[in-house]
Amino acid sequence: MKAQLSQRHLLGIRGLSADEITHILDTAETFREISEREIKKVPTLRGRTVINLFFEPSTRTRTSFEIAGKRLSADVINVSSSSSSVTKGETLLDTARNLEAMSPDLIVIRHPSAGAPHQLARVCRASVVNAGDGAHEHPTQALLDALTIRQQKGSFEGLRVAILGDLLHSRVARSNAHLLTTLGAEVALAGPGTLAPPEFASLVEGRSLRVERRIEDAIEGADVVMVLRIQRERQDKAFLPSLREYAVHFGLTRKRLELAKPDAIVMHPGPMNRGIEIASDVADGSRSLILDQVANGLAVRMAVLYLLGGGAGTNTSNPTTRVKDEAGTAESQSSKPAASSADEPATEPLRAAVSVGGTGTESSK
């Protein structure tokens, strides 16, 4: 009767089951209606505190989380690195411990380093939501993309999705690759060789993911074309000869889009570089769902905050268990996790983090 997430945190898509993903999407679908009401607020998280801890610039994601929290009646506090004691030399863990002392129920974190949310999750009693960590994962973005796709296409089974551009630096691409293939879609990645290494095909095991050299080969026959942002702030290592050359060979133009299915949809996580990775007439065209993505982002974040923060004792009770398993203790929680992650490469700390959740996916079913 009551479905729930097996984990207390949302650190990444990897490790979530298809059922869990679908449960989040279903919940998000019902939350859309709240934003259409005259009074766009429900009392669900009254008395709960959400801290938005942002170590990277962000307008869309931070605002989205802030509004999501407020529409659920939570108290939302924004902390950004430029205005915080981080600039005074405080470490992430010290920042976390200090915030923890103020008893927040949920911490939403964006950080330039992969694995930062996982580290936070190990020391905090609050539920941690990853709002983007380095080039690793951005789970709520992938969930909102999936919600947008599902609204248009109905289901994911056999759906062909092209993800184009700077894959190397893209946490959006990684989260989407995990999510879409878990739900049964066939994903084709494409971009310049320096930004789309062939090894990406082994990102997911046993599911349909391939890497193409030419973006035309990925777009051909696609139901969904997802364009990634060229991260100009990360281009200092000469991955590209020039942005102009990128636009010529890898930009999504109307002509290239003709290779996709006639009813294909176009998506972009924003912020867009018009005329570089996406042509303006495509971005503003009838097949573009970029603004739907933003609206769905709000619903997805409300759903995530509700599912992680709405139930039994987020901050005061036993941190290892959300639900059925009453056995865990705070001590067993802290003794379990850290060791297994020590040798993990920085880009893939999620495997370790999954065990932090205490109950595995199986045990909650």
Add this chain to the structure above:
Amino acid sequence: MLVSAPMEFVEKARIMDGMRINRALARLASEIVEENHGAGHLYLVGIQRRGVPLANRLADKIADLEGERPPVGVLDITLYRDDLSTVGANPIVNRTDLPSDVEGRNVLLIDDVLYTGRTIRAALDQLIDFGRPRRVQLAVLIDRGKEHRELPIQADFVGKFVPTKKSEIIKVMLDDFDGEEAVAIVERPTAEGE
């Protein structure tokens, strides 16, 4: 609110079959239009989940009587529950859909069972966030009795009054969800005593 009873519950008695449910709804429809002097300002709002088919059936019966089918809305009270911090897992959130404005209408809330009154409190709070109805009434198929009430809430229209013990559960089964039409009293076996 009633959660579908798991296997370990034993059925003690069947108190209504499909025919009786139908007759009770027919009587409720007459009482509702009599009390409201017709169907003019009526707005039926079913509480998820079993209140929803009941609301639609009442609207059909009111249409038969008055030649005019009142609008039907759907309310999911999950996000307004007062026990979210104690229920453990988060309950599934179902759809809320109020197609017409509640402002100035005679809203009739409809649920399957009235027990503690907490569901109705949540429904009232949510309804009022949508506007200011002229009047709010409550119709239920089963009233378990005033002694169970934890809030000062009573029903205006009752299909059947069924005094029960706290250990008992009223199970309302409707074709829409359960594949049969019946109301039963179930109880946890005493041997396992919890």
